[in-house]
């Protein structure tokens with residue numbers, strides 16, 4: 001059964017919704033080869049170093065893109081989440097719509113109030129969530145990216161291909177992190193040859209592009225959003241899964 005906001009969508013959007021909802025899996029070729037990047041991301045996030053976390057996110061996004069056949073996407077990691085009455089902003093996907101300029105994903109690595117580093121699984125989920133929007137617009141060519149049940153199933157599928165703790169004979173993520181025992185400096189050496197383009201920061205956080213997808217946790221509401229709407233330069237989709245976003249999965 002579709003989310004309640006389905007009834008408020010246009011016919012075109014309802015068609016997109018139904019197509020999105022039917023796609024429940026994203027097989028990830030070579031997922032095992034990407035797991036070390038996930039572990040690296042966990043280590044850099046835990047270090048609290050924004051620049052290294054951004055680099056680790058970019059490397060994982062590059063790896064996911066190669067595995068799935070996606071065009072490039074640029075990842076920026078900022079500090080504390082923006083927040084307002086509606087909740088905290090977790091992630092943002094923006095497409096410039098201009099040839100040669102890759103879309104951007106912006107993630108925030110600290111909570112709005114306490115400024116604590118976000119729980120790793122939540123952070124990884126958010127990155128995969130935003131990659132899901134990228135997937136919708138590029139590989140799946142849905143024409144819009146809506147928070148359907150299928151969308152969340154795709155996000156979960158990606159997550160569980162990358163995080164395999166609990167599986168037979170597999171170390172938990174924490175065990176993998178402990179085993180790595182790699183320092184932040186080790187990782188800095190790993191990424192030192194990453195191009196500036198890959199690591200480029202967003203020049204102006206307020207200068208949104210033409211088409212955007214906003215993903216946040218509406219802490220204060222249980223709205224039946226997401227509603228995809230076009231308002232001026234904004235095309236925003238607001239997460240409906242409040243319970244999923246309130247705590248680490």
Ligand SMILES: [Zn+2]
Pocket residue numbers: 129133147213214215237239
């Ligand atoms: Zn979203």
